Amino acid sequence: MQDQAASSAAATGSGTELLDSAVANVVRETGASVAMLYLLSPDDPALHLAVLAGVPGQLAAPWTRVPLSAPIPVADSVRLRCLIWLGSQEELARRYPRPALVLPYQFALGAAPIRTGTTDRGGLVLMWPGSHPPLLAPAEREAFVRACHGIGTLLQQAESTGHPVLPGALPRVLPPPEPPVPGPAEAATVAEFVRRLPGGSCSLAIDGRILFLNDAAAALLGVRAEDVLDTLPWASLPWLNNPAVEDHYRAAVISRQQTSFTVLRPPDHWLSFHLFPSDTGISVRIVPTSRPGPRDVPAPALPTTSAVPSRATALYHLMHLAATLTEAVSTQDVIALAGDQLMPAFRIQTLVMMTSTEGRLRVEGSKGSHPALMDRFDGAFLASATPAAHVLMTGIPEFYPTFAELERAYPAADLRDAVAACAFLPLIVSGHAVGSLILAYDRPHPYEPEERALLTSIAGLFAQAMDRARLYDTKDRLARSLQTHLLPQRLPAIAGLDVAARYLPSTRGMGIGGDFYDLIRLDDTTAAAAIGDVQGHNENAAALMGQVRTAVHASAGAPPDEVLARTNRLLTDLDPGLFTSCLYIHLDLAGHSARIATAGHPPPLLRQPDGQTDVLDLPPGLLLGIDPTSRYPTAEVPLLPGAALALFTDGLVEAPGVAFDDAVAELAAHFALALDQDMESVADTLVRYARRATPGTDDIALLLLNALGTEG
DSSP, rough: HHHHHHHHHHHHHHHHHHHHHHHHHHHHHHTTEEEEEEEETTEEEEEEEEEEEEEOOGGGGSSSSTTTTTTHHHHHHHHHSSSSSEOOHHHHHHOOOHHHOOOOOOOOEEEEEEETTTTEEEEEEEEEEEEEEEEEOOHHHHHHHHHHHHHHHHHHHHHHOOOOOOOOSSSSSOOOOOOOOOOHHHHHHHHHHHSSSSEEEEEEESSSSEEEOOHHHHHTTTOOOHHHHHTHHHHGGGGGOOOHHHHEEEEEEEOOOEEEEEEETTTTTEEEEEEESSSOOOEEEEEESSSOOTTOOBBBTBOOOSSOOOOHHHHHHHHHHHHHHTTOSSHHHHHHHHHIIIIHHOOOSEEEEEEEEEEEEEEEEEEEOTTTTHHHHHOBTTTTHHHHHHHHHHOOEEEEOOOOOOHHHHHTOOOTOOOSSSEEEEEEEEEEEEEEEEEEESSSSOOOHHHHHHHHHHHHHHHHHHHHHHHHHHHHHHHHHHHHHHHHHSSOTTTTEEEEEEEEOOTTTTTSSEEEEEEEOOOSEEEEEEEESSSSSSHHHHHHHHHHHHHHHHHBBBHHHHHHHHHHHHHHHOOOOOOEEEEEEEHHHHHHHHEEEEBBBOOOOOTTSSSSSSOOOOOOOOOTTSSSTOOOOOEEEOTTOOOEEEEEGGGTTOOSSSHHHHHHHHHHHHHHHHHOHHHHHHHHHHHHHHHHHOOSSEEEEEEEEEETTOOO
C-alpha cells in the first residue's frame, strides 16, 4: 500500500513538473512576459489557475478562479473553443471591461483553450509587453497553439495513468529566469560602474522586494541599506506608502515598460524614481529633483495639477464605481452615480447618457454645466450624421481632444458653444450597443491611451448597469400597475367613519408584495374591513393577494366566520403553496359594535375615546389555505363614537431582537398619543415610527378606522 501511494505521488509530481516546464518553454518561444495556465476542476464548473509565470502571485489574485460563464478572455476561449487575441489595453477595455478595470496597463493578451479530442481541459493565457505590435505574429501563434496541444497531451497522459494533474488551492508560481552570474573581474567592473553613476541605484525582485541598494540610494532614501533589504519599499518606507507608488511598480511588472514618478520624502526632498523592468526584476534609478513632473505621485502639500488622475486614483474610483453600480436599481440611479463619481474623478464638465428607442436617440439623463447637449441629440435618427448615433451604430468609441477635430469629423454637429473636447462611448451589452455615453469638457483635453481604455471600461460597466436598470424600470412599471389594480385605488366614503390606509412594499426591484387591505360599504349603517398578509414578497404573492381580496370582497356582508371560511375553502382548492393571514371586521355603525374574526393575523389595536389603547384579545383561527374544514370564531367588541381601530400587518412592527408583543405595545403607545389627529395624520405618524423601528424587509399595510357616529 505504501509503495502504491509513493508511486502515485511520484507520478503526480512528475506531471506537475512537466507542466511547469511546458509553461516556461512557451514563455521563451513566444517572447511572452506572463503566462497563466488554467485547469478545469472535475467538481467545479470553473477554471482554476494552476501555474503562473512572470508576475508574483498577488497580482493574479483576482483571477485564481474564473467561472466558465465569466466575461473573461480565458473563459470565452474555453467556452468558444478558439484563440482570443487582444492587441492593446484599449481593445481589452472595449471587449472585457471588468479585467481591464483592474489592469489599466499597456499589454497585449492572448487566451487559448486546452483540449484533447472532445474533452476541455483548461486554458492558457499569455501576456506580452506593451511594446508588442497589435497583431499576433504567425510564429507566435504557432508556438502558442503548439504549447496548448502539448499541455493537453500531458494532461491526458497523466489522467490515463490514473494520476490526473489537478489544480491546487493556490497556483504554483514559477521563479523568474536566473540572471547570468558574472565572474569576479566582471563583478568588480559592474560594482565600479554602479558606484560612478550619479544618484542612487536599487534593484527590486519581480515581487517588489529590495534586493540591492547602493550607498547613494540609501542616503537619498534616508535609511541604512541593511534595514530595508528584502522588504517592499512601500512597506518599509512610510512616505512611500501611497497607492500610486505601488501602482507604478505594477505597471512596470505587467507592461514591462519603463515608468517613472516623483515623490516627496519629508520634509522637503523631492526624489525622482525611474523603473526599468525585465523578466528577472526591476532596476531603479533614484535622483534628487527640484520640481515634480506631470505623472508624479501627489503629496498633500503639493497636489498634482494633471487633468488625468493617476492610475491608482482612477482605479480606486472605478472599483468603487463598479461596486456601487451593483446596487443601482433604476436608470436614474445609474445616471446619478455617473455624475457623482465619474465626473469628479476625470474632471468632466458635462455627462449625457442616451439610449435608442424606435430608431431614434433618447436622452435618459444628463448632469453638468451644458444641458444644451440634450437638445443637440435628443430625438435624432440613428442613421443621422451625429457622433452619438455613430458610436451607437458602430460600437467603436470616439475621442476628440479639441473642438476643431470634432468639427472636422462632424461639421453639422453644432456643438461649438457646448464643448471644447469630448468623448463618445458606446454602451455595449452582450455585443449589442444599447446607447451612448457623452463626456464633454470645457477645455481641450488630450486623451492618453490609458485614459481612453479607462473610459471605455467605464462605459462597459455603465452599459451593463443601464441594461439592468431598464429591465427594472419596465418591471417596476408593470408591478406598480398590477399593485394599483389589486389594491383599492381609493377608500370609499362611509358616513360615520374617518379612515386612512397605507401600503409600503418591501421588495426593492419589484415594488410589489402580498399585503392587502380593503374597506367595503355594505349599506348606510354597516361596512366591512379586511387586512391580510400573503406569504412572500413577489409577483406570486401579489397575484394570490388579489384572489384573496376578491374572495373576501365577494363574501362581505356575511358573518365574519363565514367570510373567512369561504375564502379558506377557495384557497385550499387552488392549492397555491402559500399561506395567508387575514383579519375581517363587520362594522355596525348604528349599533356601535364590531364583530371580528381572524385567520392567524395579528389582532388590531382598539383606542377608546379617552385614549386608552389595547390590543384586542381575539379567539385564534388557522391560517387560510391549510385545512378546508377550519372554523373561525367571532368576537364582538363595542365601538363607541370616538373610538378607533388600527389594522396592520406584521411588517409595521417586526424588528430584529425585539419581542413581537413589545413592538406591538410600542405601536399602541404611538397610536394613543395621536388622539387628537385625523386618521391621515395618524397614518403618517405610525409609518414614520415603523421606518425608524423596523428594517423595512417586510411589506407594510395599515388601515385606520375612527368611528365618528352615524350623525357624521
